[in-house]
Amino acid sequence: MRRGWSSNHLVFISLFSCKMSLSSPNQFGNPSWAERATAIASLLLHMPLVLIWTLLTSPFHPVNAYKSWKRVLADKLFHFFTKHLNAAQMQWILGDTYQVYTAWMKGKGLSPVIDDLGENTRLFWIGKRRTDRVILYFHGGAFLIPMPFFFADFWEHTLTQLQHRGVDAGLAVLNYTLVPSAAFPTQLRQAVRALDYLISTGVRPENIQITGDSAGANLALQFMSHLLHPLNGIPKIRLSSPIRGAYLMSPWVSLSGEGGSLVSENDNDVVGTKCLAAWGRQVLAGIPDSQRPYIEAIKASKPWFSNLKTVVDRVLITAGDAECLRDEIVIVADRICRDHEGAQLVMHKRGVHDDPYFDFLTREAKVGEITPIIWDWLAAGFKQS
Template identity: 55%
Template sequence: MSAARDTSYGNPTAIEKAGAAASIALHLPLVLGWTLLTSPFHHNNRHKSARRVLSDKFFYHLTGRLNIKQLQWLTGTTLDVYEAYVKANKLPRVVDELDEGARLLWIGERRTDRVILYFHGGAFLIPMQTTAAPFWKHAQDELKSKGKDVGIAILQYSLVPTATFPTQLKQAVVAVQHLLSKGVQPQNIQLAGDSAGGNLVLQLISHVLHPVPDVPILVLSSPFRGAYLMSPWVSITSQAKSVFSNDSSDILSPGCLLYWGRAAVAGVPESQIQYLEAIKAPEGWFDGMDKVVERLLITAGDAECLRDDIVVEAEKLVKLYKKDGAARFVLQKYGVHNDPFLDFSTPGQKLGEVTPIIVQWFAAGFEGN
């Protein structure tokens, strides 16, 4: 008789907790010290500040050395990350409790005129990065300076192993339905997602085009105004060349990606794998996407492990948009996974070249709305 699957979240053993603590206290300082000494000789680090180099290596070390339970224990939940951010920045705590165990977490006030609905990354295993909320607050402030007051709604969805596909898709549908029920029009919603969050945006689009059984059908009176995918996870079990060739430059290791990928797709029927791995979708799968989402922006880093798969999928998706300027793919030189977020790992860092592009893209999407 097989053992029952452990569905607990962030519950490592005492030995695993001690191992995580030892890795951080004993091994990590040596890794960071060596990284700082050698970074001038690494072409991908020469343009980065010392703080950014150390922050990137810190993330690489933790995700590469710790198992899923240890990472969940250390990072908490998306609600924990959100509450710590709004408290530290003296922002109001604005939370909408949704069906299916989901929540919408608002940065600033709740709005119904213009909304960016954000799905966070983390391989469906770990919560929103601490760098995500500062990025979105910056985007919100920049949009306000351009005369665009925008609500930022973060979806807190359930994580593996507590819940698996299609739970996260159900929660994304519920989030959209909630916004629609409050009077937000689809043409005033722009979707956004990084990594696994970008994957979830593509799941949502796939579901509109090809409904998943037992997931509520999403009926839209008009297309979403736009969708932005940052380093989208389009191939969860990738063996692409860049997965291994960019190991020394990215914030995620090949071993980490493969380990997380196996956990994320465990139990997903092969007949539904295209919802989780867009790159495996049959030809014509995304035909009509431009009728679901009017505008598309995809960004990735040329130094990230997922680069090759993102480039392949981005080229296919961009071709679906016939209207000039409706779809764009930006490959950032020296960029790593989720690079725009990482400039917010410590205060006062110089922002990369892609962040202004992202902000302007959202501003253009809300033009006239």
């Protein structure tokens, strides 16, 4: 993997600078002027001190001691960002996924490849638009913040790694509406629209693999739940064959959990317990209990996914053993794996939430242990089609 800063990092810095200086009341994410001032002061004054202290104490930390100094700083930066800024502040600084994607493509010297599906639903293609084999990707961010640019770096590199394994595929990022602009089940409706669109262009279900991280993996679970238990008001999906696979990275399976690893890993993970709880309250606001199993897989009954094999051929779930969501992910994964012989859970030793992505933020010379497993699994799925 390349070392140093790429053009995409510089584009991200430029986007950050523009957001800080040119924000207007009409754009997405509109914190008060006091919140803006607080965000700037926190990032410029408080964060450097926290990063320095984290680096100095990292040799004595149970997780950081095994990381490069770049990963230590990157993980703590992400943790600081999510801990000290609220959703409106993060949206103000980061913008939306369209802005991140177009800036990322500009950094690559490429023109954006976008399919507008209507109802504020779009597909952003990383690489060429294809109709033979497609990865449909749901990005994370607690349904509140956009896809980070280094997530796109990971998936671009994934396509390259698939080619090295003899597989050519396309990857489409679902641009769904973020909270508070829209609430559940809007994002599920947009996911259904995206799959219907891909099938209408000639992509067969057995040549589609759905992937998602964190809230994106939550959306993938919503999608699979809807396949099994159609939700009123959302179009039904009629498949000619099961979808080839679903990969869930650090899925956000409980938005209201507490205890267990949410407490024990609070100081180890890149996203803390209080942050997860605050985000969960925002996303769950107004959702009736009858619909909670769709957006909180841990609240689904044990037989909820018992027929999953009929709609998704293979399932891979990965998590870090140092992430706050670990215990809840294990519970849901065990239920899925119990009834689906093609499902598996892989635990990343000393891994944090969405761990594989952070190697691409810091341009690590070597990727983590779980990343090649992901690439091999995706390649194997397409080779079966």
